[in-house]
Amino acid sequence: MVINFKWLIAVVFLTLYFSLHAQIDNNDKKPLSVVKKSQEAKEKKTVTAIYSLYNNGEEKKALRSVKTFLKNAKYPSNIASAVLLQAYYYNKRSILDSSIYYTNQALKFNAKITNDSLKNRLFSLEYNLMGLNYIRKGLFEVSKKWHLKGLEVSQKYKETDLYYTHLHGLAGVYNSLKDSKNALKLFKECLDYKKDEEITLGSYINIGDIYSDLKDYEKANYYYNKGKELSEKTNNQQARAVITLSLGANYQLQEKTNDAIKMYNEVVSIADKNELNQIALIARGNIGDAYIDLKKYKEAKEIFISALQKATIYGYLNDQVYFYNELKKIAVLQNDYKDAFDYLNKATKLKDSINKVQQIKEINELEIKYKTAQKEKEIRLLQFDNTTKKLKLEKQEEAIENMNLQEEISQKITENTILFFQNSSQKKLSEISLLKKDQQLKSLEIKQEKETKLLTIFGFLIVLLPIIGLLLQYYKRLKTQRLLNIQQAEISTQNINNLLKDQELKLIKASISGQDKERQRISQELHDSIGGNLAAIKLQLNHLVISSSPKIKNLTALLDETYQQVRNLSHTLIPKKFTHHKFCEVLESYFNNIGEASNITTSFTVYPKKEIDALNEEIQIEIFKIIQELLTNTIKHAKASKIDLQLNLIENILNILFEDNGIGFNPDDYKPGIGFINLENRIDKLSGSFVIDSKFKRGTIANIEIPVLSISNAIEDETAKGINVKKQLDNLTKL
Template identity: 35%
Template sequence: MYKPIWFFFFLFFLSQLVLSQILIDSIKYRSTNFTTFGVNPTKTNLALLQIIKDAGTFDIKAKATLELIDFHDKNGNIDSVLFYGHNLYDESNSLKIKTYLAQTTNKIAVGNRKKGLHDEALKWHLKGLNYAKIAADKNSFNYHKYGVAIVNLQRKKYEESLRLLKETLDITKNEKLKHKIHKRIGDVYLAQNKYKKSKQEYTKALLFFESVKELKNQLETKIQLGLIAEKTQNTQQALNYYIFVKDKALKNNFYDLYFDSQNRIGRLYFSIQEYENAEVALSAAYINAMQWDYIEQQQRVLNNLSLVYVALGDYKNAYAILTQYQKLSDRTLNEQNKKEVNRLEVQYNTLQKENEIHILQNEQIKKQNEIQRQKTLKISFLIGFLVILIPVIGLLYLYYQKLQTQSELNIVQEEANQQKIATFLKEQELKLIKENIAGQDKERKRIAQELHDSIGGNLASIKLQLSNTAKNNKNYQHITKQIDDTYNQVRNLSHTLIPKEFTENMFTRLLTNYIENIQKDNKTKITFSPHPKQEVNNIDEALKVTLFKIIQELLTNAFKHAKASQINIHLNKYEDSVNLIFEDNGIGFNTKIHKNGMGLDNIKSRLDSLSGSMRLDSFQNRGTLIDIEIPL
């Protein structure tokens, strides 16, 4: 039962061989403008293979493998792309690493798509979408969605393709992907014969690829601009585009793009009835597509070749070409159903290539050893030179270090002198401020006493004399009222200059009474802790007034904004300073956003006059701490 299958493969191989030989002879005698390859000229990236071989972790191996896949994709080696892609997929799947699964499925899908296996490409893109979603890998998700759009484009589902492309364009932040999408939108418009829109998209993509020096993407865009020229009957411009792309692609090893340009040149020659040139170009394209096993590219070339042979009246070759075309179509269906067979064949071929690579590596090792020997000689000469040079450098360094140390010492001395001057000026300023405050306080006491004793006493004496001598005077009551009003104003003014509460009561008692009064109408618990109590009561009266007003301001702010259930106030007297700590367990605030308010500004203004300082520490939902220190 197996004999017919083997017989079919034998006929298929024989027909491929005979047809290839016919086409090679045709090129040999007709043209030297198109290059064909008997073997794949790509030189594998040995450095990446070595990294993969020596990788100590899967992460290093996976990243190097992805780079190797990109290398083969750039050179059009789709079989290698699929081989390394499947290997990495299997390893990532066994380790359940979704991020690498998302990236690897995209590489496999792209390889199948370029080969012409659109069903396989779609399957891997759909798998990749699921992996990318689980891994929250937005970039891979967008690339897979972009790939599904391309498959729809190749299946001529233009509206669906355009919808997916525009959706992806709106959400991606990857600039390279954005302009790849612009190019593919141009492909959709071109397929719909909307040449103006198509050219706009291609131009936008081309400008970006030129700015970032993405040569292959530039050439892929230019070959599509050539197709617009061909479809709009601008044959010479189209030919110029195709030849430019062909030459650049060959020079830079973009073999898939080189085969595509050969096919397009052949098709263009056919359209202008230059059948012999068309046959040469298409024959070269077919041989190369066969060598790289580009199924879809082979089908395109064979279709164009059959038209050429019909035009030349060579119906025998035309029939042979169409027969071969049908076999490729059957193979496409077969390969999409029997992918595992293809993977094993690719693995076998890849292993053979890797054996060749190992031979090249051994030769390279020999060359590296020779290079290393020459380096050793050079290093020996260099060491001898350094033995002489190092002592000289050492002496120069010691001299430089001495100069540097002296310079730093001078800077330190200068800074110390400046600091002493600044400290002296600050002390003098503080002394003047204290003397000024003491003088103001003394003057207020004197004025208050003078108002109370002198002017108040005089007014009381005048009232007494009036009461003894002028009771029958009709203006007596009016004058007495004016004297009482004046006396009360003088008394109030004297009390305002130095409030009697601060002269008649202990300061700690005054603060305790104030806190108890405001606590009656408020649920917040307030504790006040003065230390040492007697020392706090002996603070200068002017400073007592300032501290009392600061505490009032802080409590007002806390009741208004903090929503606290507990407030702690600590007032400490040290030898040379007074320290006030105000702490609540309220909602706090962001000190970067709400740096100051009117209350805090008032407190800072009072502290500035006393050379005091304030430190504020607050976080949202963690309360507020205010630390105030005033020098004595």
């Protein structure tokens, strides 16, 4: 039995979550007064000092400093950074609801920042934290949405480090969704980014885990070894221990037990040396399991007893239960039922104590939440004491400024020493270059002497060269003249053919434009004349005294159906929309216009934009009609105040994610109408899939996936058939 230890990989990336002070750039380039600049600079220094406290391990002190700072803070960029620190604090302690709350607060303050570059960089960091929170809550689709938003922002402002951070997060979401193909693709893309060793190391470990789950142990070992080399190079002993543990587990799954024991022993030595107690216990447990597989029960028992002692010292209760169960298993295999019963009793007692501790922990968490709420109330009541605390803060800020000045002085001293060494090295290089030039001059003199000797020997041969050159030139002229004549004849024939083709193209374009105009005229006539007449007839029928008779009702229903058919026919005759405009621009304009007209807040996200704009026009029209139908249903029935639309093209599959915050409905009791049936028919026509998720008072999410490649092939076949039919008709007309 191999212990599941993949949760340890999260420990390797803690530094990614808490390196905000290195990523946030607070250079505001907007013109401000001198007073405002000094105030903002003071606030910025305070935030930097708080982050340094947090990263040096004094997290609770940093949290208290944040709450004090927020009482008097004025500038949105500094407030957003401080609030975001609170979100990271609660994320680390797995209090995910609080982390999400503070991240949302940071997003609100972030929206007020005037510097676009800083604003969008902070947005990208906040989107990343949201993705991490929701993946830990098990809401993988929501996490995916936040990482996609982060990718869009980081691409727009060319933030390479944040782009790969979100790409790594998105790969983790795909891995959690058991989508190994996309997870592998994105993790391998992360390996191209060499500037962040944590992302590279995490990608190696995750790729190894995926191949291990797929039972491709050879590839898994390859990527684990790559990660091991990098961890040794960067002296990351924790990552090295985790990777070596993974290699041992792979060997054990392949029944190479001796190789597995060798790896586990290496993990124990690394973990004991670096005080990685949890990893050392897992490795010892795996060694015991390997000895059981080899039927070396005595050695296994010794290992488990020593591991149990260490788990007792460290206070790891779950590990103690596991080791007692393993000792019980060995006792049963040795027919020592007395010891087996004793170990079983000890394991059950520990389990009971763990349950009690768990209950106490939950009570403590609730108490902490209550205390935080109380403290926030106290902060609001104690705002009148700000004057005295401001003086303390100013003294602290002056001390920080002095420290910064000292650091700048030390940096300048080091820069001067570096310049001195550079000047000395440049002098040496110039001396070397002078020596090289002397050598080159001597070699040139020797060459000149050789050349004079050769000129005297071969001088008489040079006189013959012009005569030979003239003869060759005359021969080449004759040859080139003949080739020019042939080429001119070919060019003239090509020009004639090109003129004929241009005339054919002009005729085709003229016929197409004429058809479009005629279709538009017919659609207008159908909609304005016939549609208007039908509407007038319906109004007159409704005013008849005998309008309640069933015949009149049937007649009005028939008129409605006829009017709808005329309307649909008029709309289908209108020329295509996307001939002169890009698809995404038309869709975004339509979406925004609908939002403005109905007072609904709209959000539209496309990724990747160029590939979606390049789709076949027939597919684009169908997608546009699908989105029209979804919008119509939402405006009519949902009573929503916000609509979110996302288009994603991944692996030749177009994903349409349509979300609203309306009243929702129960899909089991819902009877689909004509609009809903038309929507399903359009999606079936495109060989797509359609999933709808809705609940009362929670809104509706529509998830549509359309395979683009198969549709485009079908359209090409249809167009090819149409071209063949046109050619046959042309031949008939010629006859």
